[in-house]
Amino acid sequence: MTFAPTPEFDLPSGRLSIRKEHLVAEITVLGGRPRAVTRRWPKFALAMTLLVLAGSVANVAFGLGLGGRLHDLVAGKPAPPPIEERLRNEALAERLVPLFAGKPVAEVDKAHGVMAIATSQGPVALWTVPTGGGPVCYLVEFVRLSERAGEPRGDSRCTGRPSPRATFEWALTTQGGLRIVSGYLADNVESLWLRSPEGAMDPVATAERFFLAEVPGQLEGYALIARDVRGAEIRRFEITDFMARVQDERQRKMTGPARTVIETTDSRGRPLRLLLRPSERGETCVIIEGNGGSVGCGKLSELRVAEGVRVHPALRGSIVFLEGSVGPEIATLTLEYEDGSRADVPIVERFVLFSIEREHFREGTRPLWLIGRDRAGREVAREQVGHGVFGPKSAIWLPGDVSP
Amino acid sequence: VGGETDQALWRRAAAGEPEAFGLLYERHARAIYNYLFRRCGDWSLAEDLTSVVFLEAYRRRRSVVIAEGKVLPWLYGVATNVVRNQHRSLRRYADALKRVPPPAPVLGIAGEVADRLDAQRRMRAILAVLDRLHESDKDVLALCVWSQLSYEEAAAALGVPVGTVRSRLSRARRRLTELVDAGGHELDAVTTEEA
Numbered sequence: 001m002t003f004a005p006t007p008e009f010d011l012p013s014g015r016l017s018i019r020k021e022h023l024v025a026e027i028t029v030l031g032g033r034p035r036a037v038t039r040r041w042p043k044f045a046l047a048m049t050l051l052v053l054a055g056s057v058a059n060v061a062f063g064l065g066l067g068g069r070l071h072d073l074v075a076g077k078p079a080p081p082p083i084e085e086r087l088r089n090e091a092l093a094e095r096l097v098p099l100f101a102g103k104p105v106a107e108v109d110k111a112h113g114v115m116a117i118a119t120s121q122g123p124v125a126l127w128t129v130p131t132g133g134g135p136v137c138y139l140v141e142f143v144r145l146s147e148r149a150g151e152p153r154g155d156s157r158c159t160g161r162p163s164p165r166a167t168f169e170w171a172l173t174t175q176g177g178l179r180i181v182s183g184y185l186a187d188n189v190e191s192l193w194l195r196s197p198e199g200a201m202d203p204v205a206t207a208e209r210f211f212l213a214e215v216p217g218q219l220e221g222y223a224l225i226a227r228d229v230r231g232a233e234i235r236r237f238e239i240t241d242f243m244a245r246v247q248d249e250r251q252r253k254m255t256g257p258a259r260t261v262i263e264t265t266d267s268r269g270r271p272l273r274l275l276l277r278p279s280e281r282g283e284t285c286v287i288i289e290g291n292g293g294s295v296g297c298g299k300l301s302e303l304r305v306a307e308g309v310r311v312h313p314a315l316r317g318s319i320v321f322l323e324g325s326v327g328p329e330i331a332t333l334t335l336e337y338e339d340g341s342r343a344d345v346p347i348v349e350r351f352v353l354f355s356i357e358r359e360h361f362r363e364g365t366r367p368l369w370l371i372g373r374d375r376a377g378r379e380v381a382r383e384q385v386g387h388g389v390f391g392p393k394s395a396i397w398l399p400g401d402v403s404p
Numbered sequence: 405v406g407g408e409t410d411q412a413l414w415r416r417a418a419a420g421e422p423e424a425f426g427l428l429y430e431r432h433a434r435a436i437y438n439y440l441f442r443r444c445g446d447w448s449l450a451e452d453l454t455s456v457v458f459l460e461a462y463r464r465r466r467s468v469v470i471a472e473g474k475v476l477p478w479l480y481g482v483a484t485n486v487v488r489n490q491h492r493s494l495r496r497y498a499d500a501l502k503r504v505p506p507p508a509p510v511l512g513i514a515g516e517v518a519d520r521l522d523a524q525r526r527m528r529a530i531l532a533v534l535d536r537l538h539e540s541d542k543d544v545l546a547l548c549v550w551s552q553l554s555y556e557e558a559a560a561a562l563g564v565p566v567g568t569v570r571s572r573l574s575r576a577r578r579r580l581t582e583l584v585d586a587g588g589h590e591l592d593a594v595t596t597e598e599a
Contacts, residue, residue, distance in 0.1 A: 006523035008438045011451060016433060019455055022504045024426040027417075027462045220467065256471050256556075259565045278471075 074113025074125045075207060083139060083152045084111045087129035090156040091137040106131050115207040116143070119214040121178045124154075126212045136161055136184045138210060140173050164188040167226045167235035168211070179215040181224060181239060190229040195236075197221025215239055254279050258287060262346070262353040266290055266319040274323070274353040288323060288353065290316065304350045308381045309333065309372045311345075311352045320356040322367070322385070329380055330372035339365045410475040418465045429458050432476055436483050439551050443487040445528040447520055452501055456493045457483045459500060471560040477553060481561035484543050533583060541576035544569055 011019065079087065091106035111129035122144030129137050135158035145153035155173045162169045163186060170183030185192060185206065192204040192211050197220065204213040204224070215222050226235040258277040266272045272290035279285050285297040296303065304325035311324030311333070326333060326347055333345040333352065337360055345354045360366055372381035408427070416424035436457050441450035461468070461482050469478045486493045494501070534542055540562075547558040548569065555573075559566045 006442065006527050007519070008434065009441075009447075009520060009523070010434055011437055011454070012447075015451060016430065018505050019433070019451070020426045020429050022500075023429050023455060023458050023462075024422045026459060026500050026503070027425055028422045218467075254469075256560050257469060257563045 074116050074127065077113045079111035079113065079127050079129070080152075083127050083141065084108055084129070086139055086152055086156050087111050087127060087137055090139070090158050091129055091131050091134065106134075106137065114138070114210050115205055115212060117205050117212050117214065119178060119180070120216070121176065124178075124180055124212065124214070126182060126207075126210055128208070128210065131158075135159060136169070138182070138184075140180055140182050140212070142175050142178070145175065159184065162186040168192070168224070168237075170211075170224060170237060172215075172239065180212065181215055182210065182212045185209045185211060185226070188228055188234065189226045190231075191227045193225045193227065195223045195225055201225070254285070261351055262348050264353060264355055266321065266355045267358045268319065270319075272319070272321060272353065272355055274348075274351055276349075286351070288314075290319065290321070309370050309383045311354075311370055311383065313356065313367065313385055313387075320361065322352060322354040322356065322370075324352050325350050326352060326372055327381070329374050331375040332373045332377075334371045334373070335367055335385075336369040336371060337365055338363075338368045341365075345370070409473050411470050411473050414465070414468060414470060414475055417462070418468075425458070425462060428475065432479055433458070435476060435551065436479055439480060439483055439546065440487055441523075442527060442550050443483075443531075443546055444490065445524060445531045447524060449490075452494065452504075453483070453486055453490060455501065455504065456497050457486050459497050460486060460493065469560060471557065474557075477557040477561040480547055480551060480553065480557075481563065484547070484562065488539065488543075533580075536583060537576055537579055538572075541572045541579065544572040545576045548573055 010016065078084075088106045088108045088111070106129045108129060111127065114126045114128050116123045116125040122142070125141045125143055127139045127141060131137055137156070137158040139152065139154055139156040141152050141154035154175075155171075157171060159169045159171075162184060165186075167189055168183050168185045170181055173180045173182065181194075181204075187209075189209075192206060193201045194204050194213050194215070195201050196216075202213075204211045213224075222239040224237045224239060225233055228234050254277050256278040258275040260273055260275050262274040264272050270290065273288070275287040275289065277285045277287060279297055282299070283297050284300045284303060285295050286303050287295045305327055307327030307329060309324070309326050309330060311322050311326070314321055314323050322335070322345065328350065330347065330350075333347055335343045335345050335354070337343075343354075345352055356367060366387055367385040370381075370383045370385060371379055372383075374380045410428065410431070413424045413428050413431075417428060433454055437450055437454045440453045440457070441447055444450055444453065457479060461479060464482070468475065469481075471477050534545070537545070543562060544558060547553045547561055548555065553561060555566050555569045558569045562569070
């Protein structure tokens, strides 16, 4: 037997044009197909089912409101201690950011539920903690997952208060196939709507100026639309994932899929990745994903340092990590902390992405030296790690050393 | 088929010009058709699946990845998924496929019909052996060896790193060599170092 490919054939006589005409006719219909009118009913039925489930779990009275909101599942209820803890940590960590440094810490005793919505994967709740004039901090909780894990599961974040011009802050949280948009509205927003690719407008659940919604199906084509008190559209955001936003914001065409070069976890156990993605003009984009994202594009030779160590600490939210590159002569990289302890810093394709654990945020334990060695083990480079990201001493938060 | 680039045609198609999509079909249908035949060993099924690939491609038109101006690698990726999940794919587009006009009676090309039947017989025998490979290795083999995609294009088609393509191909070749050693098959098209 030979494994050589069989000779190639055209589609049988006449079939190419028949199939082409058929295809054109089909996609002409597809392109203009209106949204199915029955589509809302399964969602409604599902929401009702979830309401019953959620009600039995939470043992509360409930009702269905705007955007599939479960009115009384968590609204106004004091946050359970584990959620309180998550919110407090998030708010305190935010004080690392110069904008919020010195602001009052979270009023933990006022942490409470804002709302919950029914989703295709069980209820999703939003909890918040007041921070005085500080950031807006909240937790989006996947209730079903929390129940299974016995601890809160979801994403917590803090953000600045949006100005009327900015209209609203939003974030996308994904869990399995579930996509949740959440955020905070400026004072001039009266209502928020989720527009589907087919043009259907669904009201988004809002409470205490927060909002929460599930994006069904794929993200492409969905948009959040803010309206003022007169019903006029004042802002629209296309909902895209971070990778797509990278593409849009840089106005740079990506010419191939992203490739994960380094995959690790940050000090909160969340994914932290360095990816490379080919872009136009033979350039490459280095993408750092983790608690948000950043991107830098250029020739690969420019993205990596020609020799020595060019690795810097970066702060993202409450996460600190080292990122950068090393020259080809560097075979190993060692991080030496102020307390004398050491860690091996992995190098992959001459790139570096390394999370700093919280125990090393404290003065006296912080990263101090990065030491590069060649293949023979000789020290060939030594760089001091800057401490700018850690801010003034008073702004540093560590678990257990701040009493709000 | 025309001088317009894939990218320009795709942009027009995505903006609601079905004719532009028709031109892309005309340009790439043969390659996809033959690829699908080599994956399923049935000309008639390959013709239907080719339509499904383009319908599916249109459905996913906003997520298309055009590598170096060429849409073909991405279409191969769609085709790979379609052939893997052919029952589901055919079910999804069953109504559309029912609307394809039936084939007209074929006259005067008996030689080609015989060649096609011969190819079909041969391909089925090959697929029976290849069935012993891992599905992902088979994808790489079909793309790199039979459809002659470069490693980079195969990586783009499958959404995996280039290194993965290399290792899968190497594993497929190794496994085939073992099968040949056990069964006495020739390996003339899959033992070449570079696709």
